[in-house]
Amino acid sequence: MLAQVRAVLQGIDRVSPTLAGTLALQLFCYPLPNRRLAPDRQTLVSRAGDVLARGQRADYRIDHRHTLRVYRFDGLPIDGESPGTAVLVHGWTGAAFNLAAFVEPLRARGFDVVCFDLPAHGDSSGRMTDARRCAQAVRRVIRAHGPVSALIGHSFGGAAISFALREGDLFPPQLAPHLRDLRVALIASPNQLSYVTAQFAGQLGLSAAAQRVYEARLSARNHISIADAAGNISYGRAGRPLLVVHCRDDKEIAFSQGENFTQLGDLVTFHPVSGLGHRRILYAPEVIERVVDFVDPKAD
Secondary structure (H helix, E strand, O other): OHHHHHHHHHHHHHHOHHHHHHHHHHHHOOOOOOOOOOHHHHHHHHHHHHHHHOOEEEEEEOOOOOEEEEEEEOOOOOOOOOOOEEEEEOOOOOOHHHHHHHHHHHHHOOOEEEEEOOOOOOOOOOOOOOHHHHHHHHHHHHHHHOOEEEEEEEOHHHHHHHHHHOOOOOOOOOOHHHEEEEEEEEEOOOOEHHHHHHHHHHHHOOOHHHHHHHHHHHHHHHOOOOOOOEHHHHHHHHOOOEEEEEEOOOOOOOHHHHHHHHHHHHHEEEEEEOOOOOOHHHHOHHHHHHHHHHHOHHHO
């Protein structure tokens, strides 16, 4: 499928880079789910579905046409004050079930847990989306379930969190009352939007001219500068503790993207792993334990 799209787009590019760049943007905003699952992943997805089935399910309206599918899990009783709510944000072409392995370990620490399908993903409505709309969805969930003390994002989910927190000196004013002692954990997330756009342009074989059109229109659509859309800027401005977990053999988001977060100095804890790739990392007991320990204030 990608080879066919690439061939058609390259043909258009030779005639009109502007049209090719415009079409590339449309493709970039269309999350095409991966329906081919290896047997071991099919088992994990089935188990994740069982987890979500135990949650309190709701559909939240985010505008006059679109809704979000949201799952909430109450934390288990613990001694002392509840640590608050943990919100899980999945990656591009994923769904809430991708982070289901974190639900019970977080509940066991007393966290209420919320996960949801991003716009145009899973059982949320829509067919196309972008970083700005996904950031709006993150904010909608935070406002509904605050105080939120932990945000955990995988891949593009980390970028969506970054966009949600990027306005203002610390947090968007309307969001600040819903956040409490926030800690953020990113798993296999990109640091720079320019890396993502260049990677996508390379997959499509776009010319430099078409890539410039595609990136310019993406910038206008999301009200951002591609060059300035970086996790180091957003998370540095937020000034809250950050854990970054990245696999050395990640073939989708380069390990160097995780390493880039270390430029934040003492704000960031960088935890490299090996042999877990881009998705198996979400089911690795060592990763789950490391993330849960990081966001749990009692584990300090």
